Structures are given as C-alpha cells and as structure tokens.
Amino acid sequence: MAAGPSYTVEQAVVIEATSALPLLAVVVPMLGAVALVWAARRSEKARNAVAVLSSLLAALFVFAMAPFVKEGTVVFSIGSFMGYPIGFRVDGFAFIVSALASFVWCAATLFSVEYMEHEHARSRYYLFLLVTLGCTLGVFMARDLLTLFLFFELMTFSSYILVIHEQNAESFAAGDVYLYMGVFGGLALLFGIMLLYYYAGTVELSPMLDKILRGGGNPYFLAVLFALGFGTKAGMMPLHIWLPKAHPVAPSPASALLSGILIKAGAYGLTRCLLLIFTSAHGDDLALRVSSMLGYAVLWIGQVTMLLAALMALLQTNVKRILAYSSVSQMGYILTALGIAGYLGHEGAMGFGAALYHMVNHGLFKATAFMAVGSMYIRTHELDLRKLGGLYRRFPFTSAIYVCAFLAITGFPGLNGFASKTLIHHAIVEAEHVTHNHMLLYAERVFTLTSALTACYFIKLGTAFFGPERGHAPHGSESWSTRIALGALALVMLAIGIFPEYLLERWVVPTAASFGLTGHALSELAHAHFFEWESIQHVLIPLGAAVMLFVFGTRFRLFEIKPPVWLSVEYLVYRPLVQLGGLACQVLGVRCNAGVLWAYDEAGRLSHAITRHVVGLDTAIESGYQRVAADSRALISGATTLDQGIDGTYDSVGRQAKDLASVTGQFDRSLNIGYERTAEVSKGLVTGATSLDRSISAGYEKGAEASRSAVRGAADAEASSESKRPSQPLWSAWNLNFAALLLAGVLMIVFMIFLLYGKA
C-alpha cells in the first residue's frame, strides 16, 4: 500500500488558483435552462439534447477543476452583494461533492429523457432541473455563508417545482411540507448566519468558535440554529418529516437527485459547520470542549436517525417511501461518522473520511436505486410493493442494476458501500479506543443492527424484482438512454467498490488534512485496509441476520404492522407547533385586529350617540325658547288688550269730560252774559264818575304844568347818565381778559413741563 505523502500537506501550503470554472459550472446550467425554453419551441429532441448537454457541460467544468484542487483550491470572486464580497472557493471537500452532484445529475437528466416522455409539463421539469443543478453546485462551491445561503434558498424553491411536478393533491400536500420546512430551515440558517456575522464580523467559512466565544455568543444556540437550517435539508431526525413525503411524489429522476444529492447539501453544510465553523483556530480548551460536545450530540442524533428511519423503512409498502426512509437512515450513518469526527477533534480524521466517503457512495447508490425503481414505474405504474413482483424476467438489466444498488447499500465487498461502511465501523471502534467512552459500544451495536435492517428492507424491496409475479404484466423494455444512465452509475459504483483505496488516498485523505485533521488518525485513515476478513465479517453478519429477519418477518407478517399515528414526530411535535402558530395568528393577529376594529366602531357609535344627545339637548333648548316666545307673545297680546281697554276708558272719560266741559261752557257763557250785563251797568256808572273826574283833573292839570316843567330839567340829566351803562351780559367772550388768558396758558405749559419732566 503506497503511503500517500499527500496527507502531510498542511493547511498553510494551500495554493489558491483563480479560475472562472466554478462560475461556469454554476452559470452553464442556468444558461442551459434559458436555452432550453428556446429549444422547447423547436422540438422535444432539441430540448432534451440541450438539457443533457448542459448538465454534461457543467460536469465537465466541475471535473476540469480536479488538477487545481489537487494543488490547492480554486477561488473566484463574483463581486459583492450588499457590500459583502461573494464568490466561489473550491477545496477538496467542495470538489468531491460537486463532482458527485454533477455526475449524478448527468445520469439523472439522461434518465429523464425516457422517464418523462409520458409526463406533462416536461419543459418546466427540465428547466427547473437545470436551475436546481446550478443552485446545488453554487451551494457546494460557495466561498462564504452568504453565497451559500443565496444558492441554498434558490435551491429550495427551484426543487419545490420538481417535488410538486405531478400536481395532484398528494404532491401539493407533500410540496407544502417541503416548502414550509425548507423556508423554516432557511430562516433558521439565516438567523444563524446573522448571529455569526454579529459575533465574528465575517461570513467566511473559517474556524470561528473562539470568535463566537469571545464575542459573548452562545455557541450551542448558534449550533442549534445551524442544525435546524442544514439538518432540515439533510433529513436529520426529527426534522426529516418532509423527506418521506416529498421524495416519493416527485418524478423518479428528481427523487434520485433529491435523495442522492440535495440532502447532501444539508450534510455538506453540517460538515462545514461542525468541522470548520465550530472549531477553533487556536485550539483553546473551552472551544475544544464545545466542539467535542457538539460532535457528540450529532453522533447520537445520527444514531437515532439511522435506527428509527431504518425501522420505518421496513414497515413501508410504497417502494419510493422505502427508499426515502432509507435515505434518512443513510443520512444517519453520515451524521454518526461526522459526529465522531467532531467528537474527537483533531483526531477525527477517520470519522470525517468515513462521512465524506459515505456521502459519495450514498449519492451514487441511492440515485441508482431510485432510478431503477423509476424505470420500473413507468412501465408498471405501480409503486405498491404488494402488487409488484417478478420483474427480473422482463427487465434483467434494471434488475441487475438494482442488485448492484442493493449490494452497495448493504456494504457488500466489491461495491462502493463496503468501503465507506467499513470506514464508519472503524471510526466508531477507534473512537471507543481513543476516548474509552463505553457508550460508543452501543453505537457500534446500533450500527450493526441498522445494517441488518437496511439489508432486510432492501431484500423486501427486491421482491418487486425477484419475488413471485403479481399484478398485470408490464410491457416494453428500457431505452438506450436509461441503460446508459443506469449503467454509468453502476460502473462507477463497481469501480469504487473494487478499488476503494483510490478515492480514499487521492481525495479523501488530502481533504481530511485540509480540515486540519492530522496526526495518528489521519495516517490510520490513509492506511485503512478494506478487504480483510474482519471487515468482511462485519458486513456478512448483518446480511445473514437480515435474511433471517426477512424470512421471520414475512412469515409472521411483521412488516405489515402500522405504527400508530400518534407516535409519529409529525403528530407529536409538528402538528401541535403548527396549531400553536395558527392559534397565535388567530388570537394575537386576527382577534386583536377585530378587537381594534370593534373599538373604533364602538368609539364611532359612542360619538354618534353623544352627538344625538347633543342634538336632543339642542332641540330641547330650541323648544324652550319657542315656548318662551309663545308665552311672551301671549303676554304681549294680553298687554295690548289691556292697553286698548285703558285706551277705551280714557276715551270715554275724555268724552264725558268733553260733555262736562261743554255744559260748563254753557254755564260759563250764561255767567259771562250775567257779568257782561253787570259790567255794562257798572260801565255806565263809571262813565258818569269819569266825566266828573275829568273835570276835576283838568283843574289840577293846569296847576301841575308849571311844576312839571321845573322838574324836567333835572330828570334829563339823570336819564343821560343811566343810558351810558353796559347793556351786555357779564360772561361774554368780549369780556375775556386776553392778556390774563395768555398768562394762564404760559403758566399752564410751564406747569406741564414741570409735571412731565419733573419725574425724569
């Protein structure tokens, strides 16, 4: 065994080659998808050719990176997004999964040509098949978490179209679970990435545990978020519930890719997290303990996943559901190996190698199995195992391929599963040796038991091919494209199975070294021996047990037990969660909103009522005024009447007075006449006296004449002096003394001046 010197390559010597190959590998399928729409208008053949060629071209671009990756890494920057640089970086790990993805995708696309002939919406299928390829390669080759997330989300959405391709009620139900779980996982992942960025200040794929710890972050919480994100995609229990629903309803080549490749995106992410992000660059104790704890947790989650899913697979009757549960179970193997790698820290080379190797192998054999089953399905239109049987007579080629897949998954020597399962077994045993943790002995037993169960359900699946003939006879045979696709996959499986060391030494060991897994464990991985009796023994014992279990199970109808619904994770966890969410929406959202609306309505009604009351008050006041007005009007009219009465009274009194006056007048007149008569008598009397008097007077006058003329002289003098007196009144303007007024005015002004300015 040539000791590969490559494992001594340290991280520091990584050569970064800049090349557009990763970008091309991602973009070519997307451009192919565009070209496909155009080609679909021409002819079916042109479209199929474009689809197959695009995937082939993508695979070529991926494989063209091999020489660069052997030397170091391929990087390519595609600019920036929101100010963060994004781009691709292909190291050994990314290259291996990308190569696997693009190769299987090629085979699946080729396989689709025949499979999809009888399906509807073929162009849509091919379109999204190619877009999903681009996105998946983008996930694998992403340089940082942001780029990874970008492609991860797009991958979820574009693969959703593949899941619901049939567009019947069942596929919509499965698609909904797939989509909502996918988006939920995506959001958890986004939360994780944001927290990571917050603590570490970068979204690079690099060891960040010490940064998280220094930033005060809780690494376990972060790890849970990442596990939710990638674990959902990887079908990790208990996040696997979408997988047995979604994988069976998709068209078989799509199922092959979903089960073979897409769930590897989850495993890829988990690996990057566990072995890269949640490790420390400096290796202080706390960080080591944390990453070891996380690894241990992943190990046991993997154990539970592999065992329970294998049991569930055994109880299914739908062929594709068996394969879907088998995928979950196989992811459990990968997680177990990964967990060991994390648990052992720098000594975890064996676990990592096993996980990586099993990813590749599972991708190959699960895709093969799905396609073999699919190849039968298009001819029988039957997925129920109870109605299938004896297909090997008509389809020896597909049956042979199925046997390959069967032997591979059971880890039979000579096929690829043998190598990785042996490595996983080695890893568990070695971990137990290193840590002396006896719990790991149980892990080994679970591993053996699951191997037996796996073999058993694959034997059960095999009855479709080799069991007694049932149901209607199928017709036709496989087309050349199907044969090429299946044959290519089988050949690769055989090649890896026969020369397991090639992949190990050339690719797995250097990749493990690039993850910083060094030391004794790495050289042990590099020198792992496969074809030894001890290893073969570990495969043959479960196989024997499986045969016995199958015979026993069939005899006692053990495989027809239906586990109670209430025991399922879906029933126990998800349905309550969804109901709780729905309730929260209902109560906190809808009811609250209705409450607010009600409050507004009530406020409106209240103000309306108040307004009405105010209007009532207003009316009352107005009517009061009116009443007062009426009263006062009555009062006024009464007063008028009174006035008129008084007036009348006065009138009558006046009239009477007038009458009285006239009577008085007559009396007066007669009295007057009486007086006049009396006067006449007295006048005559007087006249007599007067004439007597006049004669006396004439005598006196002559005597007075003389004295009067004497007095006149003195009286004249007195009269002239009297006439000189002023005749005007005293207060007249002419009487004013102007000089005195002028003086008073001047005094006044002076006084005013004193008064006004005296204060100042």
Add this chain to the structure above:
Amino acid sequence: MISQDIVFSWLPVLAVIVPLVGTLVIYMVEYRSWRLRNALSVVTAAITLIVVLDMYPAIRAGKIIEANFPRIIPPLGMSFRVDPLGFLLAVTTAFIWLMVTLYSLEYMSHEHHKNRYYPFLILTLSGCLGVVLTGDLFSLFVFFELMSLTAFVLVIHEETPEAMRAGFKYLVMTIVGSLALFFAIVVTYELAGTLKFSPNGFFFDTSLLSFLGFLGYIVGFGVKAGMVPLHVWLPDAHPVAPSPASALLSGLMIKTGAYGLLRVIYNVYGADLIQAMGWYNILIWAAAITIFLGSAVAIVQDDIKRRLAYSSIGQMGYILLGMGLFTQSALVGDIFHIFSHAFMKSTLFLCAGAIIYKTGLRKIKDLAGIGKKMPITMGAFTTAAMAMIGIPPLNGFISKWNLSLGALQAGKPFFVFLLLVSSLMNMIYYAPIIITAFMSGDHINDDHAEHETDKKRRLFGEVPPAMLIPMVILALGCLVFDLFPENLPLYLATLSARLLFR
C-alpha cells in the same frame, strides 16, 4: 464625518411646482382632448422625475440642497431641504409615479371619471414630493395635508357605497392624524421656537408637554403609516381604490408617515433625547405588534388586494421598528426598506390590478391557473412576492439582513426572531397565491376542461404592453440594483443613515 456643504437650488421647488402647474394645465385641457390629458399626465410625471434626478450630482457630491422662502406664509416661511434621505425617497416617488401613470393610461381606460382621476393623481404627486423635499415641519405639514386630502379623491374613485364608506373612514382617520400632528407642531414651536430640521435635532425639552408632542407625532404620522392600532383605514381604503392608486397608496404614501417619524426622531427631537428618555419603546413595541398583526391577518384574507393591504401594514412595522433601534445597520435597513417596499408593493398591486382588469377576479382561490394565462404578470408578481419573503438576492432580503443586524447590535435579538417569523408568515400568505396561480388549474381535469380552457384562453390572455411594461420595470427594480457591485439605493440609504445617526 461627511462634509455638509449647503447649496441653494431651485430644483426642489421646481419638483413640487411642476406637478402643481401640470394639474392646472391638465384640468384646463382635459375637456377638450383626452389624448392631450393622458399625454400631459405622463409628461408631467416624467418632467418631475427629471427635475428630481437633476439633484443627483449635488447629492452625490455630499452636498445638501436648501431653498428658503421666509416670506411665503410668514412668520414660519417655506423651506426646502434635500439630503440623501429626501432624495432617495423623492426619486423613488417620482419614478414609481411615472410608472403608475403609464399603467393608468390603459387601466383607467374603462373607468369613469377619468377627468377627475388624472388631475388628482398629479396633484397628489406634488404633495408627496413636497413632504420629502421640505426642510421644516410646517412646510412638511402643508404638503402632508395636501397629499392626504387629494388622495381621498383617489380612494373613493369607484364611488361604490363600499368605497364611500372606506373613504369616509380614511378621511376621519386622516383628520384625526392631522390634528394630532398639528398639536405636536404647535407644541414644538412653543417649546423650541423653530420648526427647522437640524442634523441632530433642536429640541432639548423633556417635559410632559414635550412628550405629549412626541405622542402627537406618533399618532399623526402613525395614522398615515398604518401603525397598529391606527391602521384601521388602511385595509379598507387601499383595496377599494383603483389598482394604480392602491399601488401609490401602499407603495409610497404610507411611507411619508414613516419618513415624517424619521425626521421627527432624528432631526427634531434628536436620537439622544429619544434614547435617553426611552420614548422609542413606544415605537418599537407598536412596530412589533404591527409586524405580527399585519402578517397574521394577511394570512386569513381571501381578497388579493386586502391581503396585500394587510401585508403593507406588516411591512410598515419593519420600517417603524428600524427607526427605533438606533443602530446604523438598522437605520440603513430601515431606509432601504422604505425604498424596496415601495417597489415590491407597487409591483404587487399593479399585478393584482392587471388580474382584476383582465378577469375581474379578486378571490385568491379563483386565481387557479392564472399564471399560465398571464405568465408575465404573475412572473412579476412572483418576483416581488419573493422579495417580500426575503429571498436573496432580491431587495427584501437586503433590508431584512440590515434590520436584523441592527436589532442584534442593539441587543434585541427578539426582534430578529420576530422578523424571521414574519418572513415565514409572508411565505405562508404569498406562496399559496403563486402556487395556485402557476400550479393548479387546467391540468387536473384536462379532458373535459379542454373546451373550457380554450374559451378562457381567448377571454383572458396577457394584459396590453402599456400595463405590462411598468409592472415588469418595477419588478426588475426589486432585483437589478442588487446585482450591481455598487447598490445605488443601498449606498444612498447608508449615506442617509450616516447623516441621520452619528
């Protein structure tokens, strides 16, 4: 720190006056020629956009445009002030308005009262631009009122009893908001003696009156922004308006409420005061309730436009949240979300309008298979809905990313959780529309539906290009900026955030 050269320019004034004059001209010519009316509406919107874009060189150079007119309406005076925030919003407003006007030409062709619609459409543009270009609270208030009242005419355009009721609700709530705002502005003037925005706020009063003023702002702008519990008018008014008007109402006009609050928090009271007094708690918890309630209620709506309206409420919650977190990232996300939600929601409403225009269907379950008949419309819808959910690299993701980082930096991871839950809820109410539109439909009962389908295909089909082009451009707006190495709106948002919060 960014240099803050202040330059005088007539451009902001012109940007407000062009649509005002345009309204008059349209009003005068519309009874003579409808062609001229339509042409003038588009030309006015286009000229306005050009005028707004003319401010770009100055903004790019880090300058702030100011134009003060103290003699107009003394003693307060009118003033215009354009910083990157105002510019970003003005450009968004003018651009989307132009698109919507273009879209209206076809959409409104079968409606009545077109002679009322167009002048008011352009008049509202003037108000909307005025809000984001003014430099003091009083001028802002004037334009805010102009916008609110003219938008009423757009809301009640259909004149159905339903529309009148919704319009009445809108009017009452708007008036209540205006009064609260007026009160707050009076308080501010009383306490500070000025109303002019200043970079770090001009208000250093922590009295009860000052707090009441702040509450007045929250109520006044909150009504417009659809903040729970002041949102009641929104889900009624937005769906009854004609779809282009809904696009403007949901896409742009409710943003003026958020814009006003941003100005009040950062340029009137100042971030320090609000932080020190803890008044932001009102805002962020109201925002949290808004986010959850809007998203949750949207899930149960079966009328597509009502669902979009509730979605708007939820999204406004993001924006209200972002301004109350007081971190740079949150503010960047906040401002960017104002921009991105404007594009997303106007696209969605225009697409919904296209469906209603073509088929008259509004119920989501009736939309089965519509995606096959109207692939471009539903493609645009899907793009915008994906952006809404926050799928990278669409613009909704960028705002969510920045908002969440901001919440983390503010030490409030609960809000990150809330944002993500809301994203999931967005998914729950948008995905069924898309899935129903594209996936269900004619395939299920192929045989006997063949004849039916043919008939439907003739009946339906894609809307005319005059409607398609604006929709597609807006949908692309959710994507193209993010594909360039330098994301221009994000740059402007960052610049604005840096100016507001330092």
